[in-house]
Amino acid sequence: MSNIRVRFAPSPTGALHIGGVRTALYNYLFAKKHGGTFVLRIEDTDQGRYVPGAEEYILESLGWCGIMPTEGQGIGGPHAPYRQSERKETYLKHALELVANGSAYYAFDTPEELEAARSEAAAAGNHNFKYDATCRQVMKTSLTLSADEVQRLLDAGEHYVIRLKVPENEVVTFTDLIRGEVSFHTSELDDKVLMKSDGMPTYHLANIVDDHLMEITHVIRGEEWLPSTGHHVLLYRAFGWEATMPQFSHLPLILRPDGKGKLSKRDGAKFGMPVFPLSWPQGGKKTETAEDSFEGFREFGFLPQAVINFLAFLGWNPGTEQEIFSLEELCEAFSLEKISKSGARFDYDKAKWYNQQYLHAAADADLAAHVRPLAEAKGYQVSDEYLAKVCHLMKGRATFLPDLVEQSAYLFGDVQVFDNENIAKRWKPESRPVFEALAEHLKAQPAFVAAPLEEAVKAFMADRGLKPGEVMPVLRLSLAGTMQGPGVYEMMELLGNDRTMDRLEKAFGYFDAQMA
């Protein structure tokens, strides 16, 4: 019933940063919460920074996270195209409209002339050169040139840009849903370029035109856009669209773990953690240098729900003491008012904790499916059922998906590595007959199931006056080679009678050899 429309508008200049994923998430949550529409728009107006594959990466990332837009690039919808480079004419038409109504003007200054003006100002002691009301009166603009001259330059195909004519001596105020009232004095706003000389619009123009045309009701974006929002409000006014101007919400930034500035792609390598949802480049498209490639949350072995939960709480909090939220619960609980104003440091320990929580709670079969490729890569050939059982035994002690198979090699094949130090501590020259008797006792068990096996071992120990400390470590070492891992009886059940017997026998021989 709601006609709320939000958009996520990334620039395809590379992999989608985790901060961008959070922005997308908040937009998604807000849309879902209000039964609205979540639009994906690709802001590729900078031809020079376009990176092939980035758009696919964005879509795949959102898909992996489970926060797919409901309209937009790659999905379709009533306002197509959703790629700004394909909407070029629209922007020029609108920019011209602004020139016609006196809100914008042509500027014919070359980059060199601009640079000259800049250094001239600097030489005169003015280090904050700004293309403003004073400036536009002395540069080559349609405000200083005669109409004929302007037409002549245009006809001659001279390069030009169209700039916003910022009104003088006004205060521009708007209400940010997260920060409250924010205002700027127009004297500190420069005459932003709206149309670049290559015929493409700048972000400022394209974003306003598209948000209006696409009937966006709420703009939820990063804090880095706050300073230019004054210009954006001016643009809505210049177009006469102020009545339908979207509501703005500027999100706090995600900061580096050490708090020194916003999290950047370099910080992944620097702090040994992922800062992108997926690895980049994807699928072996090796167009980047090694320095520009990163491992993503997915490849680290994070579950998407954990990443989402973690991200949601980086700058937002429901105000209750619940920490674990499914996507559906987040949709329900989300509200812009509860987003905090200050930047949030990227807390990797918290991210790991979330993943652990989701791993523990996940169904064995689901984990098995996730881990199947990893197991196969290691050459393990097991049934889905067996893999699920391994996951069941391991998930309580794993932080990442790969832990499930990487720390359980002995559940897939013979023990390869023995903890000799502990063997020396637990195995005695006279142990063998005792453990062989125990093995016989176990072998004779009618059901090779954890609970009865436990009973059997306990009975054996009681019978012989043995303490658990004398028996259990040896059994564990025999079956796993290590002192870490799942419960001994559970491992026996998983391995089954034959394999258990085989391992015990081999281990006892190995232990004796160690003694020699």
Next chain:
RNA sequence: GCCCCGUUCGUCUAGGGGUCUAGGACGGCGCCCUUUCACGGCGUUAACACGGGUUCAAAUCCCGUACGGGGUACCA
């Protein structure tokens, strides 16, 4: 430099004038459980940046300072 935004435990945060001797979570530490490693349970550690106001009463409102962050492109 200038403009904008921000500032509660180490970190993420709750708090929206009295119920705050400031709550939860992560991390750390300790204990219990378990003669494995974990998980789990219990406990503990630790914060309202500073200075002025306003008020009977301020973590909560206002101002200033300090500090932090963002912006300052024909990049988004």
